[in-house]
Amino acid sequence: MKMPKKMKLSYLLNFLGLVLLFSIFVLMFESKIFGTSTTYIKGIFTTACYTIIMVTSLNLVVGCMGEFSLGHAGFVSVGAYFSAITSNALAGRGIPDLLLLIIALIAGGLAAGLTGILVGIPALRLRGDYLAIVTVAFAEIIRVAFCNFEITGGGKTMSGIAKLADFYWAFWIMVICVTVMFMYVRSRYGRTVKSIREDYIAAAASGINVTYYKVLTFAVAAFFAGVGGGLYAHYMTAMIPTNFNFNYSAELLSEVIIGGTGSLTGSVIGAAFLSSLPELMRQFSTYRMLAYSIVLVLVMIFRPGGIFGTWEFSLTRLLERVAGKAPKAQKGGE
Amino acid sequence: MLEIKELNVSYGAVHAIHGVSIKVNDGEIVSLIGANGAGKTTILRTISGLKKADSGEIIFDGADLRKTEPSKIISLKLAHVPEGRHIFPDMTVEENLEMGAYADATNAEAVMEDVYERFPRLKERRKQLAGTLSGGEQQMLAVGRALMAQPKMILMDEPSMGLSPLLVKEIFSIIKEVNKKGITILLVEQNAKMALSISDRAYVLETGKITIEGPAQDLLNDERVKKAYLGQ
Ligand SMILES: Nc1ncnc2c1ncn2[C@@H]1O[C@H](COP(=O)(O)OP(=O)(O)O)[C@@H](O)[C@H]1O
Ligand SMILES: [Mg+2]
Numbered sequence: 001m002k003m004p005k006k007m008k009l010s011y012l013l014n015f016l017g018l019v020l021l022f023s024i025f026v027l028m029f030e031s032k033i034f035g036t037s038t039t040y041i042k043g044i045f046t047t048a049c050y051t052i053i054m055v056t057s058l059n060l061v062v063g064c065m066g067e068f069s070l071g072h073a074g075f076v077s078v079g080a081y082f083s084a085i086t087s088n089a090l091a092g093r094g095i096p097d098l099l100l101l102i103i104a105l106i107a108g109g110l111a112a113g114l115t116g117i118l119v120g121i122p123a124l125r126l127r128g129d130y131l132a133i134v135t136v137a138f139a140e141i142i143r144v145a146f147c148n149f150e151i152t153g154g155g156k157t158m159s160g161i162a163k164l165a166d167f168y169w170a171f172w173i174m175v176i177c178v179t180v181m182f183m184y185v186r187s188r189y190g191r192t193v194k195s196i197r198e199d200y201i202a203a204a205a206s207g208i209n210v211t212y213y214k215v216l217t218f219a220v221a222a223f224f225a226g227v228g229g230g231l232y233a234h235y236m237t238a239m240i241p242t243n244f245n246f247n248y249s250a251e252l253l254s255e256v257i258i259g260g261t262g263s264l265t266g267s268v269i270g271a272a273f274l275s276s277l278p279e280l281m282r283q284f285s286t287y288r289m290l291a292y293s294i295v296l297v298l299v300m301i302f303r304p305g306g307i308f309g310t311w312e313f314s315l316t317r318l319l320e321r322v323a324g325k326a327p328k329a330q331k332g333g334e
Numbered sequence: 335m336l337e338i339k340e341l342n343v344s345y346g347a348v349h350a351i352h353g354v355s356i357k358v359n360d361g362e363i364v365s366l367i368g369a370n371g372a373g374k375t376t377i378l379r380t381i382s383g384l385k386k387a388d389s390g391e392i393i394f395d396g397a398d399l400r401k402t403e404p405s406k407i408i409s410l411k412l413a414h415v416p417e418g419r420h421i422f423p424d425m426t427v428e429e430n431l432e433m434g435a436y437a438d439a440t441n442a443e444a445v446m447e448d449v450y451e452r453f454p455r456l457k458e459r460r461k462q463l464a465g466t467l468s469g470g471e472q473q474m475l476a477v478g479r480a481l482m483a484q485p486k487m488i489l490m491d492e493p494s495m496g497l498s499p500l501l502v503k504e505i506f507s508i509i510k511e512v513n514k515k516g517i518t519i520l521l522v523e524q525n526a527k528m529a530l531s532i533s534d535r536a537y538v539l540e541t542g543k544i545t546i547e548g549p550a551q552d553l554l555n556d557e558r559v560k561k562a563y564l565g566q
Contacts, residue, residue, distance in 0.1 A: 195422050195433055202420035204384055206479065207408035207437035 010316040017315045018175055025171065042167045048272045049170035050231040053177045055255045055271035056264055057224035061131075062253070063262035063310075064185055065217050066197035067124070071135030072225055072252050074142040075112040077244035079226020080233040081152050083108030084161045087234065091162055101164035105173065105230040112226025113219045120218035125211050127200065139249055146241035159238035165231050173231060177224050182264055184220060193217045247289065254296045260306025265313040270306075335360045335487055335518050336381070336412075341390035343373075343380050350376050352542045353390075358487070358520050363513050365521040365529040365550065367563055368539035374522040375417050377539075378489045381520075382414045383407050395486065408437045413480035417491035417522075419472045421479070423465025427456050430464045430475055434482025442482065449478040452508070470501040477508065487518040494525045506532050526563035530554050538563070 025045070028034070034041050058072045087104035095103070115138075123134035147155040165173075184190050193213050196203040204210050233239055251274075259270025274292070299307060336358040343351035350373045358364045368374050379385040381392055383404030392399040394412050402410070422430050431449060435442040450457035453474050459467065464475055473493055480488050490509065494502040502525065510532050513519050523529035530536055533550040538559060546559060553559045 192436075195425070198422040198424055199420050201416045201418075202422055202433075202476075202479075204404065205382070205408075205414045205416050205420065206433045207405050207483070209403070209405035212405075 010314070013319065014315045022168075022171060026168070029167070044276045046165065046167045046170045046235050048275050049167070049174040050228045050235065051252075051255070051275035052174050052268050052271040053228035053231065054225055054252055055259070056178050056181055056267040057221045057228065058252050059256045059259075059261060059264060059267040060181060060185070060217055060221040060224075062256050063260075063264075063267075064190060064197070065193050065214060067214070067218075068129065068132040068253075069135045069218075069221075069249075070132045070246070070253065071137070071139030071249050072221075073244040073246070073248035074135065074139030075116060075222040075225035076229035076232070076248070076252075077139070077142050077146060077241060078115050078222075079105075079108035079112040079229030080239060080244070081108075081146060081158070081229075081241075082111035082226070083230030084158065084233040084239075085151060087162050087164065088160075097162075097164050098169065100162070101169065101234055104164070104234065105227045108230035108233075109223040109226040112229065113223035116219040116222025117215060119222075120215040121211075124214040124218060136246065136249075139244070139246065143241045143245060152241065155241070157238050157240045161233050161237045161239075163234065163237050165234040170231055170235065173227070177227055178264065178268060181220070181224060184217075185264065189213065189216065251289075251292065254292050257306055258295055258299050260308035260310065262310040263306065263308040263312060265311065266306050266308030269308070335362075335395060336520065337391070337393045338377075338381070339391040339393075341377070341380065341392065342388040343376055343385060344388055345376075350542050351380070351387075354539070354542070354544055356520075356537055356544070358518060361513070361516065361518055362534045363509070363519045363521060363532055365523055365526075365533040365536045366539055367523055367526040367529055367536060369562075370524065371541075372539040373542040374539055375491055376542075378414060378416075378491050378520070378522055381489060382412070405437075408483050408485075411484065411486040412489070413483045413485035413487070414489045415476050415480045415491060415493060418495070419469065419476055421464045421467075421472050421475050423463065425464055426461050427464055427467070427475060428460045430479055431456075431482050434479035437483060441484070445482055445484055449481050452481075452511070453478050470497050470504070473497065473501075473505060474508070477505075477512075481512070481517075485517060487520070488512070489520050489522075491522045492524060493521075494523065494528065502528060526559070527554075 029038055029042055032038055054072065054076055058069060061067055061069045083104040086107040087100055090100055090103065119134060119138050123131045146152040152158055192208055195206075196208060196210050196213060200210060255270045255274045256267055258274065259266030259268075303309070336356070338354060338356040341351055341354045342349070354377060356364070356366070356377070366374050366377065376385060380387050381399060383399060383402060387400055394410060397410055399407060422433060425433070431446055432442065435445065450460070455471055456475060456478055459471065464472065467475060477490075477493065493505050493509065497505060506528050509519060509521065521529055521533065530550045530553055535548065536550045536553050537544050538546040538553070546553065546556060554564070
């Protein structure tokens with residue numbers, strides 16, 4: 001009886017922390033503290049939000065499941081295009097913007113998730129590095145296909161997507177996505193997937209349907225990659241399939257590895273920094289991949305588990321530690 | 335309890351198991367001995383559904399295992415201790431045992447107490463990461479995890495592999511005790527002497543074929559077995 005109560009408290013505390021963080025952002029942007037750069041900086045933060053969703057979802061595959069996916073951008077792409085097509089089709093029917101955005105994101109996510117099942121079933125049945133190979137091929141096929149379909153712009157930029165996402169909504173959508181993924185990792189499902197990663201044979205001997213759990217996790221990851229893509233589409237309002245090329249997949253993967261495979265906190269912080277830093281140093285943006293590679297090599301040498309390893313941030317723990325320094329009287333209360 | 339008839343299994347073009355028939359009665363310990371590469375592991379993996387058979391029948395407790403999902407086989411109360419000490423290294427001893435009750439968590443706590451009683455060393459180390467256990471302790475953990483599924487029968491693949499002579503003795507006496515509690519055992523071993531000494535009956539497997547079978551005592555005295563497997 002004690003644990004769930006403590007967990008509820010922890011979720012509540014973290015939620016309050018996020019509200020506080022959000023208020024700071026609102027205050028910062030509404031008071032125009034950045035002057036004329038406000039819109040620009042807001043944009044960077046929005047980029048960070050959808051990148052966080054994409055990177056965290058990739059970490060489900062790389063960290064939780066221990067498989068390499070080199071084609072995550074393919075799922076982002078499916079989600080981006082499918083959600084854009086959905087919102088285009090539903091535009092002008094008097095659906096409120098936020099609802100339309102949510103419908104579009106869910107549609108994009110489901111399309112990407114279904115694609116994930118189709119890619120995962122053949123690739124995850126086999127052991128070894130098949131997933132890496134299959135996902136690269138998949139992302140390339142998607143890119144080429146979307147360059148040729150009429151509905152995705154036929155190789156030209158698909159523009160005129162409704163601007164439904166701004167930083168404020170993106171922030172909360174990101175929070176919801178990361179929370180759900182965090183809960184997935186902590187759930188019975190997540191533990192089962194981790195046990196498969198630890199020892200495939202022992203897991204199978206314990207009666208775990210190995211393929212099922214792997215495909216499920218892969219589909220969940222693809223779903224959220226699709227939601228991230230949908231957010232991207234409805235923030236950028238224009239896109240071209242080559243945005244989601246191999247480089248993009250590689251970028252997402254390096255952010256997972258730098259942040260720490262197995263740490264969602266690492267993915268969140270890693271994605272936030274790595275997606276905004278190059279943007280802040282725009283004049284050097286051509287060196288972005290070079291900078292990534294250098295950081296990646298340094299991390300691999302000095303912290304092979306990534307910057308955060310498997311550590312997860314917990315506001316509750318932080319507060320407990322702060323409170324621990326305060327007079328002891330507090331402790332007896334619980 | 336378990337009946338295998340005319341089983342054929344292959345890896346691609348390599349025909350590994352040729353028409354093998356094995357029968358294990360309720361309450362028996364039956365061992366399957368044979369040299370490295372004879373196909374012992376393949377047979378156990380085929381029984382558990384981890385490897386597909388080409389032809390033949392595998393009936394356990396009235397159920398056709400060839401038509402049963404591998405993940406459902408443990409629910410039929412047939413457990414498998416795979417070759418090579420497969421445990422979850424980054425989980426604690428206790429979490430490893432909990433995984434053993436994955437398919438059926440009823441009575442898990444009581445069963446765990448039983449397992450701890452049988453393996454006091456696991457109880458001492460219940461909060462320790464399984465990857466930090468010694469080889470013998472890991473093997474015991476693997477057996478303990480199988481017991482967590484409350485099986486009627488356990489398939490054991492070379493439980494003595496890589497253990498010191500003292501630990502080999504211990505693990506075999508554990509197998510004997512487990513069997514006394516009413517659990518049927520199909521034991522695969524290269525350590526033929528030890529395996530035969532605790533078994534009721536045995537089969538000798540040579541390059542995928544059963545060449546000798548009979549009561550374990552007879553096999554211990556069989557000239558061919560003595561020469562090839564007992565080093566006499
Ligand atoms: N995954 C595999 N792929 C191809 N051949 C295999 C595989 N596993 C086992 N074999 C072959 O099948 C035969 C039986 O192997 P195995 O069942 O492991 O024997 P044992 O357990 O008696 O040592 C051997 O010839 C081995 O080379
Ligand atoms: Mg073997």
